[in-house]
Amino acid sequence: SQKIEQNSEALNIQEGKTATLTCNYTNYSPAYLQWYRQDPGRGPVFLLLIRENEKEKRKERLKVTFDTTLKQSLFHITASQPADSATYLCALVSAGYSTLTFGKGTMLLVSP
Amino acid sequence: NAGVTQTPKFQVLKTGQSMTLQCAQDMNHNSMYWYRQDPGMGLRLIYYSASEGTTDKGEVPNGYNVSRLNKREFSLRLESAAPSQTSVYFCASSTRRRGGGQETQYFGPGTRLLVL
Numbered sequence: 001s002q003k004i005e006q007n008s009e010a011l012n013i014q015e016g017k018t019a020t021l022t023c024n025y026t027n028y029s030p031a032y033l034q035w036y037r038q039d040p041g042r043g044p045v046f047l048l049l050i051r052e053n054e055k056e057k058r059k060e061r062l063k064v065t066f067d068t069t070l071k072q073s074l075f076h077i078t079a080s081q082p083a084d085s086a087t088y089l090c091a092l093v094s095a096g097y098s099t100l101t102f103g104k105g106t107m108l109l110v111s112p
Numbered sequence: 113n114a115g116v117t118q119t120p121k122f123q124v125l126k127t128g129q130s131m132t133l134q135c136a137q138d139m140n141h142n143s144m145y146w147y148r149q150d151p152g153m154g155l156r157l158i159y160y161s162a163s164e165g166t167t168d169k170g171e172v173p174n175g176y177n178v179s180r181l182n183k184r185e186f187s188l189r190l191e192s193a194a195p196s197q198t199s200v201y202f203c204a205s206s207t208r209r210r211g212g213g214q215e216t217q218y219f220g221p222g223t224r225l226l227v228l
Contacts, residue, residue, distance in 0.1 A: 044155070
């Protein structure tokens with residue numbers, strides 16, 4: 001069956017370090033993958049999109065990699081700040097489909 | 113622009129009662145979606161509307177109905193609420209980018225529903 005796995009345990013890091021979150025998938029052929037941020041009590045907010053033929057995408061302090069051989073995406077936040085504390089969701093769109101399938105998310109806690 | 117708005121913000125229902133969750137977007141998006149989010153389950157798609165006049169089932173449609181009233185509005189109805197429908201409901205909208213595909217979704221603030 002199709003699965004999207006994100007680490008269910010919260011990731012705790014110190015301010016200034018690089019946070020790395022993982023999204024693994026099985027039995028998918030994603031056309032592209034998206035990352036969203038969700039703060040408590042609010043709806044998810046889009047951060048980055050990466051296509052299947054792209055290896056890496058950057059936006060300011062954010063970097064996403066996409067390895068279709070490993071079936072994995074990594075999401076990096078460099079020089080992390082307490083304001084980066086949130087839950088981060090990955091979402092896939094399979095080729096030929098128009099809807100997103102979300103992972104369960106990983107909570108990131110950045111301490112000062 | 114308000115983006116995606118949802119009403120109500122909170123609702124408490126008794127088992128068997130009905131209600132309609134309202135969603136509107138002012139971004140001229142073609143597609144709209146309803147999700148539910150439960151602890152440990154993540155976001156799951158209930159129904160979506162790829163364009164005005166069409167609706168399709170998502171992953172968990174049982175117990176729900178939808179209406180795409182016009183391009184702006186997409187409502188979700190619970191005909192006979194059950195405790196299993198206690199959840200946070202999010203509406204989202206998106207538009208197809210040039211070249212096709214690659215839709216990113218814009219979410220509303222959510223409706224918190226408790227069914228007793």
